[in-house]
Amino acid sequence: MLGTVGAAVVAWSCAMTGWAMVPSDTPTGSQLAADLLWFCVAAGVAASMVWRQRYPVVVCLATAAVGIVSPLGAVAPLIALPWVIARTDWRRSLLCGAATAAALVATFWRDGSRTAENVIFSATFEDGGPMTYMSPLGYTILGALVLGLSVGVGLLRHRATRADADADAARAVAATEAGRAATWQQQSQSLQTELSRQEERDLIAREMHDTVAHQLSLMSLQASVLEVSSDDGEVGDVARSMRASAHHALEEMRTLITSLREGADDYGARSWSLDDLGDLLDSARERGVDLVATVFVSDGDSAPATLTRTVYRVVQESLTNAAKHAPGSRVAVNVRARPGDGIDISVRNPPTSAPASDAVPGSGSGILGMRERCEALDGTFDAGRQDDGTFLVSAHLPWAPTL
Secondary structure (H helix, E strand, O other): OHHHHHHHHHHHHHHHHHHHOOOOOOOOHHHHHHHHHHHHHHHHHHHHHHHOOOOHHHHHHHHHHHHHHOOOOOHHHHHHHHHHHHHOOHHHHHHHHHHHHHHHHHHHHHHHOOOHHHOOOEEOOOOOOOOEEOOHHHHHHHHHHHHHHHHHHHHHHHHHHHHHHHHHHHHHHHHHHHHHHHHHHHHHHHHHHHHHHHHHHHHHHHHHHHHHHHHHHHHHHHHHHHHHHOOOHHHHHHHHHHHHHHHHHHHHHHHHHHHHHHOOOOOOOOOOOHHHHHHHHHHHHHOOOOEEEEEEEOOHHHOOHHHHHHHHHHHHHHHHHHHHHOOOOOEEEEEEEEOOOEEEEEEEEOOOOOOHHHOOOOOOHHHHHHHHHHHHOOOEEEEEEOOOOOEEEEEEEOOOOOO
């Protein structure tokens, strides 16, 4: 701000000095009009210093033209020239330098052609002594000095501008590299987390294979031996059902272990359809569950795999809980499924008539798992004992209509 004010004051002062040194006779109307014109032009030259940084080429060429055709001098283009050199290419700098030199030559020629006291570069060393004027060589040396000073300032500004640009580029590169480093660090943390998760999966898979799968294999083997060696047909049927259940559990266990070891995001078990509910209910009856079922399904084949898997698991877990906690009681299963209306599930069983010692305590994880499966599909789930002692499991799962 102070530099702009100073440049405008210097340009105005020098322009007014050059105008004041113009010889004038008795003022006439045309002379007054010319004086007013040069006054306005001088004000415009001074005001143009405000834009010498934003539009240096325009300001330099315009003020140089004024300096060539008017007595206002070449100070303004000399002030604007450093910004041309600092902010433009060498072609524009050369053009503006030539225009400034031409304005400087015109100014010095005009001053040297005046006489007596109208010459700016003149001096009297003694009172009443002769007037001393600058020689052509002096004008040449002075012009070279002021032009060289203007160019030198421009080169310094150009170097400072390049240094600032390099610093900005360096800061941009540093910011980019910092962003990349942050991204790499985040990716590294993600990889470490994934490796930790995979190690946990491997550990769980080993434990399941060494304990649960081993026990299921023994159960299947013992059921096979009992099925072959028993002469009682009912015992053989029960052993056959146990062997089939153990074999089915082993298949799902192997699939689950494979999914854990491969790090799959989705459990790769078989995808049931809603039509498989009949096989599930028949299997429960074979295990001795007293079961009454009502199942109405429309367009079951079009149901998504995640939806049918959740329905299958909810019904399966509900039957398992009823068999454990209320053995011998009748279980009522009601499933109604239709695209657009959703799927409604209810599994109801009265209190058990078996002795309390026969009841199997539960951890509640089965109900928690069913609830999480339903809520993951934006469904609702509820399980609990009713006022009449009946235990009721109810769920509703949304099913978008088929397009």
